[in-house]
Amino acid sequence: xxxxxxxxxxxxxxxxxxxxxxxxxxxxxxxxxxxxxxxxxxxxxxxxxxxxxxxxxxxxxxxxxxxxxxxxxxxxxxxxxxxxxxxxxxxxxxxxxxxxxxxxxxxxxxxxxxxxxxxxxxxxxxxxxxxxxxxxxxxxxxxxxxxxxxxxxxxxxxxxxxxxxxxxxxxxxxxxxxxxxxxxxxxxxxxxxxxxxxxxxxxxxxxxxxxxxxxxxxxxxxxxxxxxxxxxxxxxxxxxxxxxxxxxxxxxxxxxxxxxxxxxxxxxxxxxxxxxxxxxxxxxxxxxxxxxxxxxxxxxxxxxxxxxxxxxxxxxxxxxxxxxxxxxxxxxxxxxxxxxxxxxxxxxxxxxxxxxxxxxxxxxxxxxxxxxxxxxxxxxxxxxxxxxxxxxxxxxxxxxxxxxxxxxxxxxxxxxxxxxxxxxxxxxxxxxxxxxxxxxxxxxxxxxxxxxxxxxxxxxxxxxxxxxxxxxxxxxxxxxxxxxxxxxxxxxxxxxxxxxxxxxxxxxxxxxxxxxxxxxxxxxxxxxxxxxxxxxxxxxxxxxxxxxxxxxxxxxxxxxxxxxxxxxxxxxxxxxxxxxxxxxxxxxxxxxxxxxxxxxxxxxxxxxxx
Numbered sequence: 069x070x071x072x073x074x075x076x077x078x079x080x081x082x083x084x085x086x087x088x089x090x091x092x093x094x095x096x097x098x099x100x101x102x103x104x105x106x107x108x109x110x111x112x113x114x115x116x117x118x119x120x121x122x123x124x125x126x127x128x129x130x131x132x133x134x135x136x137x138x139x140x141x142x143x144x145x146x147x148x149x150x151x152x153x154x155x156x157x158x159x160x161x162x163x164x165x166x167x168x169x170x171x172x173x174x175x176x177x178x179x180x181x182x183x184x185x186x187x188x189x190x191x192x193x194x195x196x197x198x199x200x201x202x203x204x205x206x207x208x209x210x211x212x213x214x215x216x217x218x219x220x221x222x223x224x225x226x227x228x229x230x231x232x233x234x235x236x237x238x239x240x241x242x243x244x245x246x247x248x249x250x251x252x253x254x255x256x257x258x259x260x261x262x263x264x265x266x267x268x269x270x271x272x273x274x275x276x277x278x279x280x281x282x283x284x285x286x287x288x289x290x291x292x293x294x295x296x297x298x299x300x301x302x303x304x305x306x307x308x309x310x311x312x313x314x315x316x317x318x319x320x321x322x323x324x325x326x327x328x329x330x331x332x333x334x335x336x337x338x339x340x341x342x343x344x345x346x347x348x349x350x351x352x353x354x355x356x357x358x359x360x361x362x363x364x365x366x367x368x369x370x371x372x373x374x375x376x377x378x379x380x381x382x383x384x385x386x387x388x389x390x391x392x393x394x395x396x397x398x399x400x401x402x403x404x405x406x407x408x409x410x411x412x413x414x415x416x417x418x419x420x421x422x423x424x425x426x427x428x429x430x431x432x433x434x435x436x437x438x439x440x441x442x443x444x445x446x447x448x449x450x451x452x453x454x455x456x457x458x459x460x461x462x463x464x465x466x467x468x469x470x471x472x473x474x475x476x477x478x479x480x481x482x483x484x485x486x487x488x489x490x491x492x493x494x495x496x497x498x499x500x501x502x503x504x505x506x507x508x509x510x511x512x513x514x515x516x517x518x519x520x521x522x523x524x525x526x527x528x529x530x531x532x533x534x535x536x537x538x539x540x541x542x543x544x545x546x547x548x549x550x551x552x553x554x555x556x557x558x559x560x561x562x563x564x565x566x567x568x569x570x571x572x573x574x575x576x577x578x579x580x581x582x583x584x585x586x587x588x589x590x591x592x593x594x595x596x597x598x599x600x601x602x603x604x605x606x607x608x609x610x611x612x613x614x615x616x617x618x619x620x621x622x623x624x625x626x627x628x629x630x631x632x633x634x635x636x637x638x639x640x641x642x643x644x645x646x647x648x649x650x651x652x653x654x655x656x657x658x659x660x661x662x663x664x665x666x667x668x669x670x671x672x673x674x675x676x677x678x
Contacts, residue, residue: 070097070168071140072247073264074228074238077255077285081105081136086123088257088264089138093119093667094321094465097140099153102126103164104136105235110164114153134285135235137228137258139166146191156195158202159187162231163213165201167194168260169225169245177220197221201229211282214239215295218280224422228258238283242275246420246447249273249281249288251303256283261418262306263463270306274446304446320665322466322559326651327517330510332471335460336478337507346486346503352455353439358387358490361411365404365436366393367427368415371469371551372441372476376415378547379480382640386494387487396423399430406434413439413483417464417472419447428452441479443472457482466666468559470651473551474513477644481506484640505638509645512635516648520632524652527614527630531653532660534585537562538576540569540606541589542599544643548589552650559668560658569602582610587650590617591634591642603627616646 071092075084085102100122101114113129115121119140139154146152154166171177174193177200182188186199200220204213210231218227224244230237240247240258250257250265250272257265258281262272273288275281279298282289290298318324340348354360364383366376373395380391394404396414406412412431416424419442428438428449440453443461450456459475485502488494531537537556539549549566557564567576569588580586588603590596600623607613607627615623619633632649634642658665 070142070260071264072166072168072226072228072258072260073138074136074240074258074283075255076135076236076238076283077252078134079255080131081134082126082131084257084268085136085138086119086126087267088259089119089122089140091264091266092140092259092261094467097142098148099143099150100138100140101153101155101166102136102138103155103166103230104131104133105230105232106131106133110157110161110230110232112155112157112164114150114155116148116150116153135230135238137164137166137230137238144170144193152190152192154194156190156192156198158199160202162205162233163198163202164230164232165194165198166228167197167225169243170223171197171221171225172223173221197225197227205231210234210237211239211280211291212295214241215280215291215293218243218293226260236284240275240281240283242279243277244422244425244448246418247275247281249275249283251288255285256288258283263465266306266463272304272306273301274304276451277448306445320466320655322468322470322655322665325464325466325471326648326655328462329471329474329517329648330514332461332475333478333510333513335462336475336482337510339458339460340482341503341507344503346482346489348457348482348486351439351457353457353486356490357411358389358487360409361389361437362409363390363392363411365399365406365410365412365431366391366415367396367399367412367424367431369396369421369423371473371554372415372417372421372424374547374551374554375473375476375480376413377550378477378544378643379484381544381547382480382484383487386484386640387491389487396421396427399427404430406431406436408435408437410434410436411439412436413441414449414453415441415476416447416449417443417459417461417469417476419444419449421449425449425452441476443475467668467671468555468654468665474644474647477647478506478509481641481644502638502640505641508637509641512637512645513648516635516645517652520649521652523630523632524649525656528653528656528660530612531562531585531657532560534562536579537564537585537587538579538606539564539566539587539589540572540599540602541566542569542595543592544640545589545591545599545646548591548643548646548650549587551647552587552589552654555651555654556657558671559654559665560661560663561669562657562661569599572602572605577605577609580606580609580611583612584610585614586611587614587616587653589646590615590621591646592639593618593621594639596621596623600624600627616649618642
């Protein structure tokens with residue numbers, strides 16, 4: 069949610085800031101703005117709406133300064149408007165600030181400042197922070213004023229602060245909201261995420277909670293909230309290149325990322341295979357981890373939660389260990405039963421998901437060991453977990469997750485096979501067969517994407533005209549139905565719901581009428597007859613049916629209006645094939661609806677506040 073950028077160097081700051089904000093559009097926003105240090109004053113341009121409006125306004129101004137900050141805002145305090153957009157200033161424009169997160173005690177601070185004569189222009193909590201820093205700035209320098217102010221702020225926040233009287237510095241603050249500092253030669257960069265400046269540098273400082281960066285064009289100094297200098301801060305070299313974060317000829321990032329899945333999956337497998345066998349040495353997971361725990365808790369949000377829901381079926385079935393899967397926002401409010409024999413697996417693409425991070429901290433406090441599945445090296449979740457499997461998906465820009473989801477599921481497959489190695493009752497031949505099938509997946513995904521695309525486009529033409537679409541499945545196919553419905557509704561805005569197929573008779577059949585689409589997931593041959601009987605039930609009530617199942621599967625053709633066939637594979641891994649047509653269906657349906665696919669309304673890529 070929201071995006072921060074900053075630049076200080078010898079080049080003109082404005083175009084670099086606008087380019088950085090463009091790279092962060094995926095985070096979700098409803099207004100944007102930049103502020104640049106000029107000779108006579110700090111020049112600010114900000115606009116409600118998309119970046120094109122900001123860029124159009126900025127092009128009418130003359131910017132020459134080499135120091136600036138920018139922001140894309142996702143409204144929390146105050147409606148989207150030019151006035152509530154960032155950057156914000158104090159009454160005398162001494163302090164200029166942009167802010168991600170929420171300052172929870174802003175009302176009390178605002179009342180104190182009003183009593184001291186401060187006047188406010190916006191409805192935001194951010195402006196309160198600007199005034200608070202300004203109140204300290206009268207007696208000291210910018211860094212010390214920020215340090216004093218943050219000690220009074222409560223909540224989760226990231227700040228970038230400038231002052232007109234100190235033109236050669238930007239002060240950045242991190243508390244529970246991500247910030248990175250990009251390192252250049254006679255120039256440095258600030259952003260809330262790495263893709264903003266990959267074209268300029270691959271060396272970064274990843275700020276940790278409670279750290280403040282004093283950024284000049286020729287050096288970066290890191291301090292604690294107590295003002296103590298941090299001398300042992302390590303640089304992080306990012307192995308993504310700028311091209312990975314560009315569309316490369318695709319109309320949308322989502323379509324590009326769907327087609328990137330074979331390569332991103334290969335990277336994950338190569339990182340966790342050695343001599344044709346699963347090798348989790350890099351993760352830090354114990355070689356006999358399965359014997360060290362009595363239960364597994366999988367905690368995540370949204371798409372990541374769906375990957376864990378699928379894994380529950382497989383881990384319990386094959387490894388015979390109890391697995392609980394829960395939405396992170398609910399987990400810590402139910403007083404979960406945790407001890408030192410609990411393995412918590414947290415799943416987060418960004419590694420900064422606020423609810424997941426809070427659940428992680430709760431589990432560690434109660435003695436659990438934590439394994440993270442995340443795409444972001446040096447993220448908060450990666451740093452605070454005991455063990456990490458990096459997803460290796462590369463930058464994922466579209467809000468609707470695709471390649472990160474497939475790598476999440478594949479990471480659980482890797483855990484499954486490694487667990488099977490530890491179960492003496494599972495033959496070594498079975499473990500080898502599962503590993504062999506896993507290695508086949510990238511090429512099978514590539515072929516399926518190409519073979520099914522045209523048929524899915526035809527189905528999507530019809531679905532774009534519908535108001536309601538239902539997804540059904542059994543066992544792991546039910547979790548795929550959940551993910552398929554989520555993908556469709558979040559980018560097409562068509563009402564889509566998923567149900568366990570066996571639950572139809574317990575209420576959902578009341579919603580089935582003529583021409584209502586029902587998508588049936590039937591990737592598991594062992595329970596296909598049960599699934600197909602449910603499909604016949606909806607067809608008998610007038611539904612328009614789409615069946616996704618393995619090739620050569622026998623069924624009564626008169627119950628199926630549309631068919632997508634999957635290549636034959638191990639039933640436990642077939643789910644990763646079945647998700648591909650669901651992703652493509654969501655994409656092409658949204659395309660026919662004319663929606664903003666990469667940036668769906670009201671949603672953000674990384675949810676860093678509760």
